[in-house]
Amino acid sequence: QALLGQLGQMILSGGIDVVDCSGVLGPETPLLKLPPELAKDTPPIKIHRISEYDQDGPFWAWNWLELGEHSGTHFDAPHHWITGKDYSDGYTDTLDVQRLIAPVNVLDFSKECAENPDFLLTIDHVKAWEATHGEIKAGEWVVLRSDWDRFADDEAKFLNADATGPHTPGPTAEVIDYLIAKGIVGWGSQCIGTDAGQAGGMNPPFPAHNLLHKNNRFGLASLANLDKLPAKGAILIAAPLKIKNGTGSPIRALALVPK
Amino acid sequence: QALLGQLGQMILSGGIDVVDCSGVLGPETPLLKLPPELAKDTPPIKIHRISEYDQDGPFWAWNWLELGEHSGTHFDAPHHWITGKDYSDGYTDTLDVQRLIAPVNVLDFSKECAENPDFLLTIDHVKAWEATHGEIKAGEWVVLRSDWDRFADDEAKFLNADATGPHTPGPTAEVIDYLIAKGIVGWGSQCIGTDAGQAGGMNPPFPAHNLLHKNNRFGLASLANLDKLPAKGAILIAAPLKIKNGTGSPIRALALVPK
Ligand SMILES: Nc1ccccc1C(=O)C(=O)O
């Protein structure tokens, strides 16, 4: 088939760019902080050296990690949320990989998010975006471009929490329902999770998590470099590790972008 | 650009198959065993529950992992080997992601490997394969189809070790040099590592590791489902997690395959 041959040639020749949509994974990577009275947190990321060309391995260097499934740039599988617990194909090792590579709609509300860290995306915002860029279609990814990755090297700024909790942008419940009705495969954010910082107080609580996973859709969080993607026309590859009964996974998200 | 639009449509319609080239990652995943007097091993994979819709997290389930960089289906970055230690772009977080998505040459020697677990791929084997299927070109992946993934649920069979060490197929030093001269981006195996079981006694020891990484090329190990790929015509996506100073990473390897 000619299409994949052309694709290979275009990537090799640089006619298509492969954009890295992941942030660095290490001890400095920002992690979610939940209210301690409510829940346990994911533990800190640790990298332990096994050897580095030394008495523990003369010719090789390697490490092992303590790593949460929902750490850094990561994927949320349906089993992550109670609403998605009964999907047999809702785990990282049982989901359908055909769904993971799809056209991506990049909704740029970075200006609004810079002005208001509690910015919430509504159906009206999406309809206006579709009027300009074209309809969002079944099977596609939808990501909110907030340019929040510019804070990813500073956890305090990334989480942006005060006495009233974290203040980061995200979707309304209504917009997630609207996108699910369109048939999207999943929703992605550049913030710590798929939901807004204040989403614990919404109805339902954490609506992106609740509604996406109830409907066997996927979530993506801490995405990077969305400013390098067009509104439409790129392909997003977002594949979790095949963790046994996994609820999610750090990912190396990549986008194919026309030049 | 029309090409990526067509690609998206073909994946969504099932005209292109996304094949999962990874095995399951969990406590049963086979791991490399090195001679204890020589070196430290990568630790066992452990999955620790944080919560599962309970007092530790009422609406969500998630886990954290103890996970070696070179565990399960995984990627070897140049810094993994002493010969590749000085490449600034030789770590998982510094390598060029443009190189990770490329056409894949699937060299089917599964019959030979079934007959002889110590099967070694030579330059003559590759030249004969090229005469049938076409030349291997710069920037492409090359993988040895041994169908060794049929043992991946049984570590003893997968490692196939006896008093004389592990017996699994792999490349000769000469064939790796030949492929590097062709300009390949990397070499992949369905066995525990990129080298043959008996490679510690070759010259140089572990020639795939030694020579690939000396030349800033990548390795892939424990690949699955290569029997579902054509000899030529598929695109392999093999992207490590963006681990800070990482020497490698478990991966969700995926192939785009024409129907
Ligand atoms: N919002 C949450 C609440 C509880 C657990 C995890 C999350 C996430 O955002 C996540 O998936 O990273």
Ligand SMILES: Nc1ccccc1C(=O)C(=O)O
């Ligand atoms: N052969 C080896 C020797 C030492 C360390 C690692 C390896 C691997 O195969 C690996 O990368 O999994």
